[in-house]
Amino acid sequence: MECKESDPTRFDNRGGKLLKEEKERKKIGRDLPKCEESIVREISTWESESGRIFTVYGHKFSDYLNNQKEELQSRKDQMKENKQRAKEEAIVNELTYGSTPAKTPKRRIAGTTILTPANKRTKTGNTPNTTPTRTAQDPQSCPSVCTQQSGNQVSS
DSSP states (O other): OOOHHOOGGGOOOOSSSSHHHHHHHHHHHHHHHHHHHHHHHHHHHHHHHHHOOOTTTTEEEEHHHHHHHHHHHHHHHHHHHHHHHHHHHHHHHHHOOOOOOOOOOOOTTOOOOOOHHHHHHEEEEEEOOOOOOOOOTTTOHHHHEEEEEEOOOOOO
């Protein structure tokens, strides 16, 4: 139940999930004390009949039950303190550094496009996987082509 209460997606409310959860919480709140009472009665009956003490993990059942309740309460208190501490730290940071405004999307004028790297390549004609090609008109760039065109053979 504790995990369900702290789950932020429980507010999606598909299929009346919150209503079912509330009914379950009420039922547990009503039936749990009755179950505890009946278990304690049965254990005391067993202890009187057998002459031995009923233990759970080496502790008397009533002590074990009380320890479990105390641990649960301390975990709840710890979580509450952690949340409170986080809120206080956020307030101190906000007072020290100022609040950060929420980022809103920039307004664009209709018909304009933002040039992303992909858009820039398509508009300029450059693609990332092409290499510059050499032309035969420049003798510096490709000497073998130029010598073949002029009729001279290159010997290796």
